[in-house]
Amino acid sequence: MGEQESFAFAAKGGAASARAAGPARAARKRAPKPAPGGRAKGAPPAAAEPRAAEAPRARAPRERSRATATELARQQRDISVSEFFAKNRHLLGFDNPSKALLTTVKEGVDNALDACEEAGILPDIRVEIRQLDETRFRVAIEDNGPGIVRAQVPKIFGRLLYGSKFHRLRQSRGQQGIGISAAGMYGLLTTGHPVVITTRTGPKHPAHHFELVIDTKTNEPKVRRDEEVKWEKDHGTRVEIELEGAWRGGQHSVDAYVRQISLANPHARIEYLPPKADGPAEVVVFPRVADELPPETAEIKPHPYGVELGVLMQMLRDTQARNLRGCLAGDFSRVSTRLAEEICQRAGVAPTRRPQEMTREEAEKVHRAVQATKIMAPPTDCIAPIGHELIEAALRAEVKADFYAAVTRRPAVYRGNPFLVEVGLAYGGDLPAEEPIQLYRFANRVPLQYQQGACAITKAATSTDWRSYQLQQPRGALPVGPMVLLVHIASVWVPFTSESKEAIAHYPEIVKEMRLGLQECGRQVGLFIRKRRRDADEAKKRAYIEKYIPQVAIGLQQILGLSDPQRDRVVADLKHVLERSRKA
Template sequence: MSATSVSAKKTKKSASSGKTSRGSSAEEMASRQREISVSEFFAKNRHLLGFDNPRKAMLTTVKEAVDNALDACEEAGILPDIYVEVLQLTETRFRITIRDNGPGIVRKQIENIFGKLLYGSKFHRLKMSRGQQGIGISAAGMYGLMTTGQPVVIITKVKRKSSHEVILKMDTSKNRADVVSETERPECDELFSSGSGTQVAIELEGKYLKGRQSIDEYLEQTAIANPHASIVYVNPTNERAEFPRGVDDLPPEPTEIKPHPKGIELGTLIQMLERTNSTQLGAFFKNEFCRVGPNVAKEICRRAELTDRTWIKQVEHRDAEKLYEAIQQVKIMSPPTNCLVPIGSKALLAGLLKEVEAEFFAASSRPPTVYRGNPFQIEVGIAYGGKLPGDELARVLRFANRVPLLYQQSACCSFKASIEASWKNYGLSQSRSSLPSGPLVIMIHMASVWVPFTSESKEAIADYDEIRKEIRLALQECGRKLGTYLRRKMKMKRESQRRDVFERYIGEIAKGCEAITGADAHSIYEALSERASSKTAEADQVLDDEGKVVDDGGRLAQDDGVIIRDLIGDGGGPMDSDGDLFGSSPMPSSGKKTVKKTVKKKRSRSTSRK
């Protein structure tokens, strides 16, 4: 029998049995198919949530717990006091404990918050908050369970009740928590001196290192963006770091808003039409969206060849498409911005002053604007000089809703906008397609009801043209303030040098004049000194008791977003070899931070007109 005939018989037999060429029938393949829970998916793809490696996993765990603590305290109207402890158990195993003074958690919600992915109160609310997806802290507990097998330990206390301890672990196949034990723990009440709060402890496999992209850097930047918070941190080497409160006022409470018509897509509009409780189109637009009044609703319906009295049940798919197209054509007011709570120039400067040792600080807040119907606001702060390294590229601190972004810098819209800015115009050196070089820190904050992150791990802001433009404009505002300061500083230095040269010879000139004319040398010396001071008045200064420049109505003097602090004797400012700021005065022997307080006298109007 030939090989061809044998092959034909096998093919015929396979076809008659209903099996594929690999031997699996449709029924067998169907029997192997099953639903995948979201926790199973993220357990296998934990890098999507920021658990790429042991070091980053520790940072992500601390970040998620601290973010939750700050959100809870602010929503309850409590100034946050947060305690973070990282205890090393073995070479690769750590226990991370975070405690806050928030309102606590009611018993029935503990399992859902810490043991269920995609469970939270913020996903469906258009309101500025740190958390968005309902994943973070439960994902941290899941990572700890996978790497060490140890459950999460939660101790929480609500006002006028005893502390409650719950030990749980996540069942990834069902995306729910299994409670190992729960106990009333009144002896733990002393952990919460304010009468309420929550403590969570997670044991996990990790790696602790200081420096960039570390827990230490995250907490330092969190203190800058949240000057109203007090943070105490104990690291694995038992070193204690305290970040005291910079301001005693809580940020205003953001207001929840409804979706804006310009920010929805066709599919979302169809779903809203199917689920609404309104019966007519006019009421639907007024009740489901913000900034849509009766006149705007009528105009949208008219352009879609419908009326505001059209019944929702009569709206078909093609009608929904017409409504969507009409929304894009009608001019609708931008969404309200009371859903945003920016840091503010004053608090931003307070945070930078507290953590960055520089001589010049400037801040700028852009007006709120919109991308895809979502309101957002950009704030920028810069710090220059002082103890900052002058031989390195500028350091960019990125924030979204007051949360530091430490990874994927090159993919972030904030970083790209920083490179695009022309820093050479403001007196800094900058190579092409790179950050400026010099003693400079750039802080960029985006506040929004929905920050467009590039991934679930929330490490970088997506590159929208509207966002990049606002960041660039804010950077330019701060850059102009810095340029004004640097130009004034160079002028002060030149005038001081001119005065020094003149004062070296003023005594000899006075003696020579006395010999020639017979006039009193002392009187000549005093007259020449007064003349030298008036001609080089820029060398006198220029800072008041608060460290703000005084320049008789100049731009910096009237700007609340600028603080100037000369660091005399500790490496701040362009000192000469003798330790003088501009070679004009002896350096203080204490070596401490001091502020020059010589205020320039204002000239009269009559003098200035001459």
């Protein structure tokens, strides 16, 4: 706005203000003047007006501090993995005291089972929980595994994201190298006590006793004690963690977890010593159902269908192959030399091209060519199912029921990763008939205790039409009836929804396979329920015949004057006729 326009705008505004102020001045002139007593002549007496409160003085705005780029840069620093998870412990399953206690037991048992199976040893595991006071517990997990080499003990228990299973495609309970070290870190944060480890690798080697803590700022272990001790075991490991926790029963309790782990691992013998406030607790023994270890699984290479573009570019940079053809044939599963040449031809990239020198555009062409090429599914010797026979045997040992069924599906693939689904159920017996069924969820033989509603197993179970199998089912919920349902997924990489490994992601291929397994078991239990109902109806009709035919025969005897032998013959003939007509 120019200077002249500003003056014009001010002049117009001043004229308008003068016009608006004119009537107001006229009204003041017409108003009567107040009398010396303070009241205008002819005006009615008015009530005393309250004295206006003084307005609070406005504080001067605080001047905002402004940081320079140099000061911001000075504040930046690395964040260690331990430090991150120490502040975000809920991501690892340590949300609350009761869940923290369960997670600690779970991580210790998982490591013990994996160690025993990889060493070819039938697991003998002991779980001890001692309550020191109202909110403090001491958890001890002891196994008969191969033990741990002395130099590796501090790294395994005192460093997060350290392990042997993350970089290999092979079925195992642990995947990330976080669990047991995170449990020790939680115990250190809540009680200040170190993790205590006793391990021995053989009868000719001494046992080593460690006490160590995690330095969360550096994600490095600090050993407080390292000494040789006498131990009666020839080989094995014992881990003790003191932590703050809460003891509870029910579906999410340690009792339920130990019971379910014995179902999914029938080859293991488990001794369980729960805490008891009113005296010494009794050891609960879950005996070994099978005397053979699960089949040994093989490590496989990544399948081309499951490799994304960024991962492919990294593999091309890291490969030891001299050309693209050798990289595709040597670093991937189910890719032969002929198939590698076909992929190169489809991508328009020379098979002799050095992988380390390939551009992003060339890598993207290869990635698209892989997706357009028909490649066999990955091998399935990398996964070891429980087996329908062992699932049924374990259910018979733990659940008193009238009918048992189990199914092991054929392997399938999601994102290039092979997986397999197993389903087992127990129906009838002493199970509650008016409550929703009990759903046991397992991934790589590990029970999943929390986040049931967010799990693909629950989605598959609730989306199955159980009414067609003679079970009641509210809309969008689990069926109601006396049944225990077990669903297990085995895979080289289970797609958990979070680091705490509590629920399985909803991949369509996985949900479909689970639903097919549930339907197969559902048909079997449906046949059993229908047959039992038919048998009940037949027994009811037979009871009517046995109750009323003798009365009819007595009436005929009185009317016709029959003798007792004739009456008995009439009873037999009538029963025969009615039985034949009922069966027809």
